[in-house]
Every structure is written in C-alpha cells, then in structure tokens.
Amino acid sequence: MHLLIVEDDRTIAENLYEYLEARGHQCDYADSIASASALLARTAFDALVLDRNLPDGDGLALARRLRTEGRATPILVLTARDTLEDKLLGFEAGGDDYLVKPFALQELEVRLLALARRSANRPAGPLLQYGALRFNAATQELRLHDRLLALPPKALRLVAELLAQPERLFSRRELEIAVWGHEQDSSDNLRSVLHTLRRGLGDDAHIEVVNVHGIGYKLVSR
Numbered sequence: 001m002h003l004l005i006v007e008d009d010r011t012i013a014e015n016l017y018e019y020l021e022a023r024g025h026q027c028d029y030a031d032s033i034a035s036a037s038a039l040l041a042r043t044a045f046d047a048l049v050l051d052r053n054l055p056d057g058d059g060l061a062l063a064r065r066l067r068t069e070g071r072a073t074p075i076l077v078l079t080a081r082d083t084l085e086d087k088l089l090g091f092e093a094g095g096d097d098y099l100v101k102p103f104a105l106q107e108l109e110v111r112l113l114a115l116a117r118r119s120a121n122r123p124a125g126p127l128l129q130y131g132a133l134r135f136n137a138a139t140q141e142l143r144l145h146d147r148l149l150a151l152p153p154k155a156l157r158l159v160a161e162l163l164a165q166p167e168r169l170f171s172r173r174e175l176e177i178a179v180w181g182h183e184q185d186s187s188d189n190l191r192s193v194l195h196t197l198r199r200g201l202g203d204d205a206h207i208e209v210v211n212v213h214g215i216g217y218k219l220v221s222r
Contacts, residue, residue: 070137
C-alpha cells in the first residue's frame with residue numbers, strides 16, 4: 001500500500017514510517033493539514049493515517065474536505081481522543097476507522113489492510129443523483145434538469161450531504177458538521193444556508209429540503 005501519515009508528533013510518525021516501510025508499504029509523511037493537502041493534490045494514496053491535533057487545525061477538517069470533494073481514500077483516524085463523542089465525530093467527518101493512542105503497530109497495519117480491501121470493492125465515481133438533481137463532487141457542479149445551479153460552497157456542502165442519502169433524516173448537528181466542520185452556536189447559520197439552497201432549487205424542482213420539526217431535515221421529492 002501507498003500510505004500517507006499525517007502526524008505532527010515526530011516520534012510517533014517515525015515509528016509508523018519505519019514499521020510500515022519494513023512491512024513492505026510505501027509511506028509519505030506530513031506534519032500539518034497544509035502539507036498533507038499538497039501531497040494529496042499530486043499523489044493518489046491507498047489510505048491515510050490521520051491525527052486530529054495538528055498545528056493548523058483538527059485533522060477531521062481534512063477528512064471532511066476530502067469527502068466533500070468526492071475523494072474516497074480510506075481514512076484511519078489516529079488520536080488520543082478516546083470519548084464516544086470524539087469517535088462519533090471521527091466517523092461523521094468521513095473517517096473509516098478510529099484507533100486510539102497508545103496503539104499496537106500490528107493492529108494499525110491490520111486495520112489499514114482491511115480498509116484497503118473494502119475500498120477496492122467500492123463503486124467508483126463521485127456522482128450523487130436524486131431525480132433530476134445531480135452533484136458531481138469532482139467538479140463541484142450541481143445541476144437540476146442539466147441546468148447548472150450557481151451556489152456558494154456552504155450550500156454545495158449541504159446538498160452533497162443530503163444527496164448522499166436522500167430521504168434520510170439528518171439532525172441539525174450532522175448537517176452543521178458537514179457544512180462547517182463543527183456545531184454552530186446559533187441555528188440561524190444553518191437556516192441561512194438552507195434558505196440559499198432552497199432558493200437555488202426553486203419552486204418547480206419537484207425536489208425539496210423539508211424540516212421535520214424538532215428532529216431535523218431531509219431531501220425529498222414532491
């Protein structure tokens with residue numbers, strides 16, 4: 001496997017690098033979101049080992065961005081944060097597996113191999129579609145009846161999350177994490193993005209985002 005290790009702790013990174021290389025894997029290393037992004041822009045990796053506490057932010061922000069862009073590269077979140085809430089956040093952000101420090105190198109490799117096997121069986125293509133609404137994650141283009149809808153990035157992140165599982169009920173928290181990477185202090189922020197999306201879809205789309213009062217939102221046809 002060709003792996004990207006995103007870890008700012010030099011000792012942990014070196015241990016990972018040396019062990020995985022000795023096991024026959026090719027490894028690259030990044031100590032920040034910025035350096036990882038530069039490597040990901042020019043290289044296709046079989047999997048990522050992703051720390052959360054990085055100098056330029058939470059590693060989950062990188063996971064969310066990759067998923068928004070339609071990148072299906074398996075992500076193993078490796079962190080000292082061990083609460084259930086942290087683990088749920090890791091999976092909601094797009095992580096495929098979550099391993100808490102301290103950890104056994106052998107277990108980490110086995111988990112990466114399992115992720116790579118599952119990834120090989122995933123259907124290719126970043127296209128999300130529901131009725132006449134189609135979103136291409138690679139080009140960040142949203143089309144309705146083949147008409148390009150000009151929407152800002154936050155509205156595109158929102159519709160991508162909803163289109164991934166149409167008719168599924170999403171909580172406010174889930175959608176806020178998908179759009180901003182974390183919960184918002186005010187529900188008005190999400191309402192504003194929803195308003196932008198609804199306005200873009202228009203009244204004749206036969207597809208709408210409905211609010212299930214007190215529970216959440218879902219994309220439905222009408």
